[in-house]
Amino acid sequence: MGTTDAIQNVVLVHGAFADGSGWRRVWEALTSRGLRVTIAQIPLTSFEDDVAATRRVLDRIGGPAILVGHSWGGTVITEAGNHPNVSGLVYVSALVPDSGESSGQQYEGFAPTPEFVIDIGDDGFGFLNAEKFKIGFADDLSDADAAFLRDAQVPVNMAAFSAPLSHAAWHDKPSWAVIATEDNAFDQAMLQHMATRAGAQITNVSGSHALFISQAEVVSDVIATAAQNAPVPVA
Known part of the structure; x- marks a missing residue:
């Protein structure tokens, strides 16, 4: 059910080791199209x-929205997407677990990613290895941009990856996925499998795990398409 009106709200959720400022180019592209964009700053504590x-x-936001998640943010939106204001989901090289599954389970049976190295402290929080950061996370960004992301890292509580979902929102709401074909954080087969299982409309684009920066226009186009096509709840 719905109307022919397009969704006007977009909520962007960043992933682990990052914060919402990385969405700046996507925010600019979407707001220039008249969309109302809000960036969720998640604490990465659990x-x-x-x-x-x-x-x-x-x-x-008080109205229907497209909920977008990058990387770990994909797990977050899969649970938070059950919120009644969410009309559609967009996954950006993201984890897409199913009901009852954890993020960590998504890696089972897929190839390791040796360039994506996490250093875990005694407190259980992890940072990406500084020497491997660019190749693992942001290989298609300039050295300066990659260095800024490296030095602005937000550590993640590694225990979060073992927490199971209660219900995967993609069972009930349409989803789209943008997948970076040179992503060194996740095995390509794993990304394709998760998005396909969720029934997502998949767009493949050349890019690193930081495609939300390097391929901001492509990511924005997919989000705008979701806003045009997701059902608008009837008041």
């Missing part, structure tokens, strides 16, 4: 905390 932070943003 799965529950990250979902709660996203839901707070969804509560505030």
Whole structure:
């Protein structure tokens, strides 16, 4: 059910080791098209905390939205996407677990990614290895841009990756996926498998794990397409 009107709200959720500032180019591209874009700053302290932070943003917008997640943000939107204000989901080289699954389970049976190295502290929080950061996360960005992301890292509580979902929102809501074909954070087969299982409309683009920066226009085009095509709830 729905109307012919397009969704006007977009909520962007960043992934692990990053914050919402990386969405700047996507924000600019979407707001220039007249969309209202909000960036959820998730704390990366636990799965529950990250979902709660996203839901707070969804509560505030007061209308239907497209919910977008990059990397770990994909897991977050898969749970937070059950919020009644969410009409569609967009996964950006993201984790897409199913109901009852954890993020960590998504790696089972797929090839390792040796360039994506996480250094884990005694407190259980992880940073990406500084020497491997560019090749693992941002290989198609300039040295300066990659260095800024490296030095602005937000550590993630590694325990979050073992938390199971209660219900995967993609079972009930349409989804789209943008997958970077040179992503060194996830095995390509793993990304394709997760997105296909969710029934997502997939766009493949040449890019690194930081495609939300390097391929901001492509990512924005897919989000705009989702906003045009996701069902608008009837008031």
